Amino acid sequence: MKNYWTISRKFEQNMNRLQKPKKETFKKRLQNYLIKFKTKSPQITEKYKYFLAGFIEGEGSFYVGLKKNSTSKYGLKVDPAFSVTQNKTGVVHLIAFMVLFQTGRIDFKSGSENTYVFKIENRQSLVEKVIPFYKSYVLPLTCSTKKQIFNNWVNVINKLDQGVHKTSEGLAYEILPLVFASRTKGKREKSLQDYQKLVLLGVRQ
Template structure:
């Protein structure tokens, strides 16, 4: 079931008994500090049989007491969802998983509000994410060989310090080089 954004947003406001925050330029910079300190750009890899899929996302977590800031991100970007963080009953996570929303909403915000203050490692990850989203826009992910040669290396650069992968880049590249479709 696909609930439109306004309906989802109203449900979140009701669920947490909150009013929408006032979105001033100063508050956008305040939220940029959250992005720099607590935000994460990552890419999950899903392998089902001979098919491999890469899903980029932005996420940021907060304890229930800071839920208003996650609601503010939802209001700012007019997209995304807020859910319990896996394994926690008191922490929520806001996620943007839609590639178009990342490209059209998150990337411009990051360039304007976060980039000037971002640390070098976050800038590096951001540049890789922009490259990755550009490749998706060019439909590179639809060609298994290009997926293996162009997308997988970026995915593994983005996540090299942040997560343990079930499959190595070499294993996934081997699979994509053999497949005719992804």
């Protein structure tokens, strides 16, 4: 009987692996975009890199999302991301960002059928690809306000990599203030103090 259940369990595990959809490769995803937008993969020259740097300066965003998450230790998930927005007529430049960074996705911007967004959320890609590019091609020429926003965003990522978010105090008093400092002023659903209270009280809604 023991052998039967062992064989049955292994059979079920093998079937689950077979049924699990294969993860889309970057090469395949890029090819799908080229077909969808009926364009060719652009050549990334040094001159084009500076052109793309201009897009980041004008339409780029360094953002840290805060999401309530019942599976997270303190009920809050911190998600750094980088994005560039562009009208559909210039979507080829978003594809160029994909080619440049060898990662990312392109989707419709929420609430618009004429605007697309290129986005990278993988933290390793942000550290190894986006940050070095920005420091080399954009940071030396950008304004002081955008420099500060970028530096705060980078500090959030560094603290996440250091595990600061693994304590409630570290998340509430070191990371969250940097998150809000990296955001431009505008309408916000919750304040810094609201999120700090959520973390410190362990409230999960």
